[in-house]
Amino acid sequence: MTEDKRVTRLLAPGPAGIVEAGAILRAGGLVAFPTETVYGLGALASDPRAVAGIYRAKGRPSFNPLISHIVDVAAARRQGRFDSRAERLAEAFWPGPLTLVLPLAPTASVCDLARAGLDSVGLRIPANALARSVIAAAGGPVAAPSANLSGHVSPATPAHVLADLDGRIDAVLNGGACPVGVESTIVSLLGDKPRLLRPGGVPRAAIESVLGESLAGAEEGEASQPVAPGLLASHYAPRAVLRLDAEALRDGEAGLDFGGRFAADGAMVLDLSPGGDLSEAAANHFSMRRALDAAGAARVAVAPIPDADLGEAINDRLRRAAAPRP
Ligand code: TXA
Ligand code: MG
Numbered sequence: 001m002t003e004d005k006r007v008t009r010l011l012a013p014g015p016a017g018i019v020e021a022g023a024i025l026r027a028g029g030l031v032a033f034p035t036e037t038v039y040g041l042g043a044l045a046s047d048p049r050a051v052a053g054i055y056r057a058k059g060r061p062s063f064n065p066l067i068s069h070i071v072d073v074a075a076a077r078r079q080g081r082f083d084s085r086a087e088r089l090a091e092a093f094w095p096g097p098l099t100l101v102l103p104l105a106p107t108a109s110v111c112d113l114a115r116a117g118l119d120s121v122g123l124r125i126p127a128n129a130l131a132r133s134v135i136a137a138a139g140g141p142v143a144a145p146s147a148n149l150s151g152h153v154s155p156a157t158p159a160h161v162l163a164d165l166d167g168r169i170d171a172v173l174n175g176g177a178c179p180v181g182v183e184s185t186i187v188s189l190l191g192d193k194p195r196l197l198r199p200g201g202v203p204r205a206a207i208e209s210v211l212g213e214s215l216a217g218a219e220e221g222e223a224s225q226p227v228a229p230g231l232l233a234s235h236y237a238p239r240a241v242l243r244l245d246a247e248a249l250r251d252g253e254a255g256l257d258f259g260g261r262f263a264a265d266g267a268m269v270l271d272l273s274p275g276g277d278l279s280e281a282a283a284n285h286f287s288m289r290r291a292l293d294a295a296g297a298a299r300v301a302v303a304p305i306p307d308a309d310l311g312e313a314i315n316d317r318l319r320r321a322a323a324p325r326p
Contacts, residue, residue, distance in 0.1 A: 004056060004279075006030075009171045010158065013130055017173055022137020024170045025050075030057055032147040032161045033134045034175030035126040037097045037183050037201050038154040039161045040069065040144030041169065042134070046109040048283035051143055055313055056279060057168040060150040062316040063282075065116040067099050067184070068123055068141040071132050076100075079108045079141060080121050085211055086189050090125075092210045095132065097180055097201025099124040101188040112286035114143040117317075124184055130175045146183065147172075156181050187215065239293050242322040246301035254297035256288060261303045268295055272303075278310040285314055289321070 011017035011031075021031045028050040031042050041057060043050035045068045055063060070076045073090055080102030082090070089100060101122045104110075110121050123141075126132060135142050146154035149164040156178045165172075185200035187207060196204055196215040208214050240254070248262065249255050255262040255269035259276035262269050270288040272281035292300055302318055305311045 004053070005167060006170055008162065008166045008169055010162075011171050011173045013173060013175050018130070018133045018137050021134045021171060021173050022139070025134070025138035025142060028053070029170040030054065030168075031134065032155075032158075032165065032169060032172040033131055033142075033144070034128055034158075034173065034178055035069070035097075035131045035144075036128045036178060037126075037180045038156055038178050039147040039158070039172070040126075040131070040142075041147035041161075041165070042069070042138075042142040042144040044138055045114045045141040045143040046111055048111045048113045048287070049279060051111060051113045052279045052282040052310060054143065054145065055282060056310050057165055058145065058148070058150045061312045063113065063116045063313050065118055065120075065122055066114045066143040066145050067186075068110045068114060068121060068143050069131065069135055070123055070125055070141050071135045072125065075141070076123050076125065077105065079105055079110055080123050081105050083189060085194060088210055089187065089189075089207065093202050093207075094125040095127040096125070097127070097182075097184040098207070099184045099186040099198075099200075101186060101190060101197065103190060110141055110143070112290070113283055115286075117286035117289070120188075120190055122186065128175065128178075130173065134173060154181075154183060240289070240297045240300045242300050242302050242318060244302050244318055244322050245304045247304075249301050253299045253301045254292055254295070256292065256300050256302045258303040258305050262301070268292065268297060272305070272314075278306065278308070278314070281305065282310040282314055285317065 024031050025044050028047050030053050032039050043054050099122050104119050104121050147161045148155050155161045158172050158174045161172050180201045183200045185202040186198040188195040188197050193216040197218045257269050257271040260274045272284050
């Protein structure tokens with residue numbers, strides 16, 4: 001497993017720090033920044049290599065969709081498709097601790113990996129002005145889960161962030177303590193019924209009163225597993241049948257290679273990372289599976305991928321995709 005050792009800088013919350021945070025993000029780096037809820041670990045949402053860095057820094061063993069932080073409603077409309085419910089909730093609660101899960105807009109720039117391969121996107125405009133300045137300086141949506149190691153509690157101060165991530169990320173923008181301390185409320189507007197996927201900073205009753213209807217729970221119906229969204233009926237379901245840990249291609253198979261193992265022999269082969277780099281493989285994994293489906297591959301041999309570092313999350317996804325479907 002390759003160690004990704006970085007020097008983590010503490011940036012001051014003035015104009016110079018904001019410019020620097022923006023420059024790091026635009027270059028594909030990782031910057032923790034304050035929001036009104038908790039510190040987020042940000043990467044440019046359009047850059048799959050940068051987003052792979054988030055999972056790596058957090059030591060997350062699986063990919064789940066990340067919230068993309070945007071600067072204003074006009075920018076949000078380029079990423080997600082707004083219906084009248086979304087318009088009303090945005091009007092009432094943005095900027096603020098509400099995340100809307102919306103169908104992906106045709107103009108969206110948030111990459112596959114930040115959406116965990118879904119055709120939907122989680123969006124929010126943070127209330128913290130420093131956070132919005134950083135997003136503006138980055139020049140596009142910033143994907144950011146909480147800035148802690150996987151399994152640890154969410155950080156509310158720069159010291160909390162550094163305790164977990166010092167040496168693993170490029171910078172922390174020092175914005176003091178976060179006032180809310182719990183994450184944003186997540187509402188899915190993908191179906192006829194609005195659903196509460198995660199309780200958080202905006203109370204359920206406030207949302208229901210703006211919508212004029214009650215929120216369905218995440219446990220009812222198809223949205224029952226927001227953390228395992230690859231399994232949701234309304235989402236992207238890859239068609240190809242996967243054969244994992246394949247040493248070589250069999251007749252009629254396409255290939256999803258790693259480290260240049262397969263002899264293509266006329267078959268369609270995409271290599272997650274010819275040089276065997278797990279961050280590159282993570283960055284490519286969702287888009288290459290889509291490309292194989294788009295090319296009509298019915299059966300796909302998948303080369304062995306080391307179960308270390310980001311390989312664990314890639315293998316988790318592949319195993320779920322290879323499991324028999326109902
Ligand atoms: O307060 C917050 O929301 C913090 C700060 C940093 O903004 N962010 C945060 O992000 O908690 P994150 O990435 O940990 O939240 C991810 C959750 C996923 O586990 C999932 O429940 C939901 O957001 N989510 C995001 N996009 C989704 C999508 N397209 N479909 C379903 N759920 C989605
Ligand atoms: Mg978290």
